[in-house]
Amino acid sequence: MSEGFDAIVIGMGPGGEVVASRLLDAGRRVAVIERELIGGECGYWACIPSKTLLRPTEARGEADRAAGLQQPALDWVGVRGHRDTMIRHLDDSQQVESYRARGARVVQGPARLAGPGQVEVNGQQLRAEHVILATGSETASPPIEGLGDVTVWTNREATTLHEIPERAVLIGGSAVGIELGHFLARMGTAVTIVQRGPRLLGREEPRVGELVAAHLADEGIDIRTDTQARRTYRDGTDTVVELDDGAAVRTDVIVLAAGRRARLDGLGLDSVGITGDHSGVDVDERCRVTDGLWAVGDLTGVSLFTHLAQYQGRVVADNILGHDRITNYTAIPRVVFTDPEIAAVGLTTAQARERGIDVATTELDLTQVLARPWTYETDPRGTLGLLADRRRQVLIGAWAVAPLAEEWIHQAALAIRARIPLETLLDTIPQFPTYSEAYLKALETLQV
Secondary structure (H helix, E strand, O other): OOEEEEEEEEOOOHHHHHHHHHHHHOOOOEEEEEOOOOOHHHHHHOHHHHHHHHHHHHHHHHHHHOOOOOOOOOOHHHHHHHHHHHOHHHOOHHHHHHHHHOOOEEEEOOEEEOOOOEEEEOOEEEEEEEEEEOOOEEEOOOOOEOHHHOOEEOHHHHHOOOOOOOEEEEEOOOHHHHHHHHHHHHOOOEEEEEOOOOOOOOOOOHHHHHHHHHHHHHOOOEEEOOOOEEEEEEEOOEEEEEEOOOOEEEEOEEEEOOOEEEOOOOOOHHHHOOOOEOOEOOOOOOOEEEOOEEEOHHHHOOOOOHHHHHHHHHHHHHHHOOOOOOOOOOOOOEEEOOOOEEEEEEOOHHHHHHOOOOEEEEEEEHHHHOOHHHHHOOOOOOEEEEEEEOOOOEEEEEEEEEOOHHHHHHHHHHHHHOOOEHHHHHOOOOOOOOOOHHHHHHHOOOOO
């Protein structure tokens, strides 16, 4: 005998939680299924712990660069303790009870589709008109010989670490690798980043990777680009990582940061006639896989961001509740929470040219045109880049490597999404002194 619901949500990370919460608020009968912890990767092993760990090192760096301040000491026990509080000591019991109190049926265990509208979990049969897949992604393991014989961390081990290692090799120069490498280096670890491509953050503007590499090098991080780890093995208490250029790096731990893959194994997609690979499952503009089956978050392969998963969750919930809504992926912000912050939104120059856009670009050294960098720190930094469509006279992209960029990148995101004319942006009156003034200064240099 199966139990019936209006909707079943499989996976209770940020996207799944948004769908479930909105449907519950609308009075729908909802079953939520999570095989690990309600809150998902973001809440326990990714966004929340990583940003919690990064903040003390960021504050210490800010104190170093502010006039008249002594450098505060880092208390690892205190940092670690706050991290544990923020991830609820890997205990989701309060979340479970909260959903139950709201009327949800909470099941903890691995779920699989068993046909249209049918789900099996822990030997139970559940059915619903709508099934939402939100199982997320997992760390991809690169093909490195001997990887199973040495100490290897994914983001999970890295963000829940108990002791700071003396040495670490980060495989991958993505946002994950840069954030974790930055944190470890500031905690005293000798860090090496091995990046297969020619630059860090290879999907961003080349100039962004160049600036980031310079800042990380200033932190003492050893960056190896155009390089791959070929083999690793034990030599006494050391782990040795052999690189394809003939060099070898000795370390205590290897941290994998070379990408993620959709978590599809055991999901039973074949039972509903759907195929998918580790790049994700195909969804339409409403995040629908097929009639009555929806997917949100990393599983869709659109962009692997918490805020994108939450957005898709809102779209799916609205459609289930009868409010026709389609997705619009224009201007999704991308942030790396280092010091200084790295932020971008919209298209890169290469992407714009691939689309046949007549693109105008500009780059601005904020220390040359703004007062705010000088009032903010004694050795100021900051660069902003803008991209505009000459024909339409609108912004199409922006990037910044500068303090607080994680916050003021959203002005560019709004301008790009709303297609605000350059003429209007040029007529704005930014607050003085702020980093946001940089937009007006940069726009004045655009040759459009």
